[in-house]
Amino acid sequence: MNKPNTSFNLDVNDINLIDEALILLQHHRTGTVGFEVEEITSLRAKIFHQKQWYRPKDKFQGGG
Numbered sequence: 001m002n003k004p005n006t007s008f009n010l011d012v013n014d015i016n017l018i019d020e021a022l023i024l025l026q027h028h029r030t031g032t033v034g035f036e037v038e039e040i041t042s043l044r045a046k047i048f049h050q051k052q053w054y055r056p057k058d059k060f061q062g063g064g
Contacts, residue, residue, distance in 0.1 A: 019047050 010018075026040045 015047060019044060022047075
């Protein structure tokens with residue numbers, strides 16, 4: 001029996017597209033395609049918390 005693929009080769013644009021699709025699904029079709037709100041929210045949270053936030057060191061960005 002084949003093992004599931006646990007290594008994915010996705011770039012930033014791929015992940016962004018997935019996140020945008022999840023947002024649309026969450027807002028338009030939640031509950032009608034077999035997914036629960038909590039599942040979509042959990043997946044979006046996993047994507048969010050794995051982001052590497054970039055802040056240029058040579059430019060000041062105001063704010064808190």
